[in-house]
Amino acid sequence: MTGTPVAVSIAHVDKTFRSRKGGEVHALSDVSLDIAAGEFVSLIGPSGCGKSTLMRLVADLDGMTSGQISVFGKTPEQARKDQDYGIAFQQAGLLPWRTVRANIELPLEIHGWEPRDRTERSDELLALIGLEEFADHRPDQLSGGMKQRVAIARSLAERPRLLLMDEPFGALDEITREHMQNELVALCEETGAAVIFVTHSIPEAVFLSDRVVVMSPRPGRITEIIDLHFTERDEELREDSAFYDGVTAVRGALHGGTPSGVRGVENR
Numbered sequence: 001m002t003g004t005p006v007a008v009s010i011a012h013v014d015k016t017f018r019s020r021k022g023g024e025v026h027a028l029s030d031v032s033l034d035i036a037a038g039e040f041v042s043l044i045g046p047s048g049c050g051k052s053t054l055m056r057l058v059a060d061l062d063g064m065t066s067g068q069i070s071v072f073g074k075t076p077e078q079a080r081k082d083q084d085y086g087i088a089f090q091q092a093g094l095l096p097w098r099t100v101r102a103n104i105e106l107p108l109e110i111h112g113w114e115p116r117d118r119t120e121r122s123d124e125l126l127a128l129i130g131l132e133e134f135a136d137h138r139p140d141q142l143s144g145g146m147k148q149r150v151a152i153a154r155s156l157a158e159r160p161r162l163l164l165m166d167e168p169f170g171a172l173d174e175i176t177r178e179h180m181q182n183e184l185v186a187l188c189e190e191t192g193a194a195v196i197f198v199t200h201s202i203p204e205a206v207f208l209s210d211r212v213v214v215m216s217p218r219p220g221r222i223t224e225i226i227d228l229h230f231t232e233r234d235e236e237l238r239e240d241s242a243f244y245d246g247v248t249a250v251r252g253a254l255h256g257g258t259p260s261g262v263r264g265v266e267n268r
């Protein structure tokens with residue numbers, strides 16, 4: 001990654017949860033990973049391997065036991081204060097009493113944007129997610145996929161250079177999910193944001209990612225990194241043999257791993 005600006009740098013991170021009764025859960029062990037500006041990286045691994053924990057450490061929602069994380073060269077705390085990233089997690093987390101537009105505008109409101117600028121930005125985002133006609137609806141009037149789109153629009157509101165997404169499409173049906181994946185690819189191309197994306201779906205990780213990071217069962221360690229070099233991420237890719245090669249490589253890594261720890265899947 002020489003010469004490419006780094007969005008997130010994770011170095012030798014360990015995380016142990018300690019309960020008041022003296023119990024310990026060693027969640028992450030010596031995790032090191034650099035994510036370049038504009039890069040899409042997925043985290044995949046068995047349940048409980050620490051994917052969400054790692055995400056929470058980057059987002060400064062929890063503290064690490066040892067190691068270092070920097071986000072655009074800052075501490076996670078400073079990056080959080082500076083709103084350097086947008087967050088979209090599995091539960092859309094919309095405020096039920098606010099309209100779609102007011103939910104999207106929430107971070108802008110918190111950060112003191114003028115009403116006119118807020119409206120202009122939420123107009124753009126509503127168009128981007130195709131929900132202009134639903135601007136005045138409330139979340140309980142939307143489908144799961146629509147709510148998720150609103151949550152993603154909200155995470156993009158301040159044009160973050162980094163998106164932290166923890167199973168954002170986990171609750172969606174397969175067709176909506178593929179549609180959302182296509183939208184996310186387009187959004188990333190448009191905004192150039194780096195993404196850290198947690199998923200349980202191998203095809204989803206392969207379709208979206210520049211690199212798929214495979215983690216071991218607890219304590220979570222990085223066991224393999226699969227590089228994917230697809231030039232176009234469109235509907236045709238889903239039927240392409242290179243895509244299936246990627247799926248096979250990730251599946252192989254999840255079930256065993258290669259001695260080298262790094263594999264690549266070539267351009268189609």
Ligand SMILES: Nc1ncnc2c1ncn2[C@@H]1O[C@H](COP(=O)(O)OP(=O)(O)OP(=O)(O)O)[C@@H](O)[C@H]1O
Binds near residue numbers: 017018025027054
């Ligand atoms: N606040 C906490 N206190 C104690 N243990 C925790 C806490 N948060 C997570 N853990 C434990 O840390 C480990 C990693 O959890 P984490 O949620 O990061 O895994 P995950 O890979 O995201 O799992 P899943 O794929 O099921 O969402 C698990 O054993 C979990 O029980």
